């Protein structure tokens with residue numbers, strides 16, 4: 056296994072080669088964080104003729120934006136049914152419709168910018184882990200098909216081999232409007248698009264803190280000097296960490312959970328197609344769910360799920376993911392794992408994405424594992440909102456999310472939460 060080697064980083068083109076720039080002193084906008092959110096915001100701002108710098112504490116993109124599974128869903132973590140109960144049917148409809156709008160906008164963006172990231176609307180199959188889950192999915196299908204842009208249907212257990220060669224599931228749900236891409240190729244395309252638009256991107260430049268100078272002027276203190284900026288957007292999301300003062304407000308409201316991924320050795324296209332005849336994106340209905348897919352060349356399988364590790368991914372997590380994979384495809388018991396890595400996924404208390412403003416600083420974060428679509432979209436929306444040019448705010452624009460009690464960015468409680476959900480999943484399959 057290539058421990059902590061990300062499959063997506065093995066691309067021929069260079070992932071992060073940046074133009075060189077002099078350190079800027081005064082700018083209209085400073086964006087903190089150079090993932091999908093930060094670059095998308097940067098492009099939107101630069102295309103309005105404003106000066107903007109994106110600063111990243113490490114190499115841009117090496118946070119979640121090139122570590123993900125590449126599934127493009129614009130998914131809302133909470134089902135439409137549950138969301139309607141909590142916030143009303145109108146909110147649920149708008150949130151789900153915005154997910155479709157955001158995904159279509161991503162597809163359009165890739166086409167217009169000629170980003171060759173193998174974006175394909177493959178559809179996604181979510182296997183039901185119990186007959187009860189199959190019933191819940193069936194009710195969700197009825198709800199979703201009433202929301203703009205959704206094309207959803209159920210597949211019975213006896214028909215599921217047309218979708219996937221496993222007997223693990225009790226049937227499942229297909230969402231035709233979901234797809235996938237190569238996350239690092241998308242990132243490389245986004246980066247080059249940002250540079251062409253005139254965004255200055257600086258790596259290895261952590262922002263330490265932000266101070267008010269006067270109305271409409273901020274002093275952005277970095278490890279390399281101070282920038283005077285009109286406005287600031289924070290796009291550090293699940294990589295906000297506890298080490299910099301700048302993350303103080305966000306980190307009390309956002310939980311970074313670890314998710315890990317394995318990629319098998321080359322299995323060959325024939326074998327992968329035999330297991331996944333329609334080459335879709337896939338998942339299951341567990342609380343601690345797994346997500347899996349063929350790699351873009353269709354000759355390996357990628358699977359992601361929870362990680363047990365805080366810092367570096369270990370053999371324990373790799374074994375756990377391999378076990379998940381062989382529960383679905385027992386034939387893969389002897390196949391090797393070539394890659395295993397992990398990254399941070401950001402959750403707000405409500406498990407919903409957020410855009411908000413606090414003390415004249417704008418934030419977008421908390422995509423709950425569906426940021427390939429949400430990050431680009433909400434980065435763009437945050438920039439439009441900050442410039443005051445948005446003709447329609449995102450449904451997720453509002454007051455700052457609630458603080459998480461007894462928490463300051465170090466998610467000490469996650470093992471207990473995971474244990475609780477693992478127990479629920481265990482009970483589910485034993486009923």
Ligand SMILES: Cc1cc2nc3c(=O)[nH]c(=O)nc-3n(C[C@H](O)[C@H](O)[C@H](O)COP(=O)(O)OP(=O)(O)OC[C@H]3O[C@@H](n4cnc5c(N)ncnc54)[C@H](O)[C@@H]3O)c2cc1C
Nearest residue numbers: 088090091092112118119120123124126262398425426427
């Ligand atoms: C293992 C894994 C699998 C996933 N799978 C999927 C999937 O299949 N589909 C999907 O839709 N989503 C998935 N996601 C989620 C998705 O990748 C993220 O939501 C998305 O990439 C977030 O982008 P971002 O730009 O907001 O954050 P990031 O890409 O994490 O960027 C944040 C950046 O901020 C920088 N930063 C932090 N602090 C500072 C500072 N003080 N100064 C300067 N820079 C700073 C960091 O270095 C980092 O580069 C997955 C995530 C993980 C980790």
